[in-house]
Amino acid sequence: MDPSQAVLWFFFVIFALFVLGTILGGFFQVRTAEACVVQRMGKFLRVATAGMNFKFPWLDQVAGRIDLRVQQLALDVETKTQDNVFVHIPVSVQYHVIPTKVYEAFYKLANPAQQISSYVFNVILGHVPKMNLDDAFLHQADIAVAIKEGLDDVMTTYGYAIDQALVTDIKPGEKVKAAMNEINAAQREQVAATARSEAEHGIMLVLLTQYLDTLKEISAQGKSNALFMSHSPAAIGDLFQQMQNAVFIGQKAADASQ
Numbered sequence: 001m002d003p004s005q006a007v008l009w010f011f012f013v014i015f016a017l018f019v020l021g022t023i024l025g026g027f028f029q030v031r032t033a034e035a036c037v038v039q040r041m042g043k044f045l046r047v048a049t050a051g052m053n054f055k056f057p058w059l060d061q062v063a064g065r066i067d068l069r070v071q072q073l074a075l076d077v078e079t080k081t082q083d084n085v086f087v088h089i090p091v092s093v094q095y096h097v098i099p100t101k102v103y104e105a106f107y108k109l110a111n112p113a114q115q116i117s118s119y120v121f122n123v124i125l126g127h128v129p130k131m132n133l134d135d136a137f138l139h140q141a142d143i144a145v146a147i148k149e150g151l152d153d154v155m156t157t158y159g160y161a162i163d164q165a166l167v168t169d170i171k172p173g174e175k176v177k178a179a180m181n182e183i184n185a186a187q188r189e190q191v192a193a194t195a196r197s198e199a200e201h202g203i204m205l206v207l208l209t210q211y212l213d214t215l216k217e218i219s220a221q222g223k224s225n226a227l228f229m230s231h232s233p234a235a236i237g238d239l240f241q242q243m244q245n246a247v248f249i250g251q252k253a254a255d256a257s258q
Helices: 002-025 099-106 112-130 133-138 142-157 174-220 233-257
Strands: 027-030 036-041 043-048 051-054 062-065 069-078 086-097 160-165
Touching: 027 036, 036 099, 043 062, 043 099, 062 099, 086 099, 086 112, 086 142, 099 142, 112 142, 133 142, 142 160
Parallel strands: none
Antiparallel strands: 027 051, 036 043, 036 062, 069 086, 086 160
8 A cells, every 4th residue: 555545544534533422412412301302503402301312413412401300499597576576487399390481490590599589578577577476386387388389379380389388497596586485384283283173172162061061960969979060261261271181192203203
């Protein structure tokens, strides 16, 4: 083989390898739960789905990849209730790209997390300041429903579906928590004291009834034996005091055993 033919073969091999590399470079892979946006010379061409795909070399480009899995956005919104208590409200939003609306998700919305955050803040600031703190605790689920319903309407336009919107807690300041605990403790103690008082009065009434029934039975018996009992106010008061002391001692013993 003369030198000129060798040079031609060399360039032919180089060209063949270039063509083969170019063709093989047109193949690309899309993973499961993913979609790729393919453009041709800067213009949207199609959405490539999971598996092996092909694009024309030099003309087509993969503009971006979209994750179709469920995403979660955690937010912490600070606001004030109607009774002037500042609270932190953790919100968790789960969302995903609608497979049939990859175009809208890729081209219409640059930052979905920011859009969702803005709407969540708007909904909470529109609801919680109209409630006092107790109502805010009671209506956590209603706030979450309002967030989800509003986000569904807004985000569907951009190709996103809202799976869940959860208001996981309402967190007032530490001083407010301490005050609430003190109020609850005082209310529980008041209920317990009322119950103890009612129980003590009930026992005293039973003892007095038994005492009077005993006197009635003694007086009804026609025997010669006589029983003299003092019925002066001081004696009856002393009897009640003794019964009351017995009740208190029994109550203390029961509390100590718990």
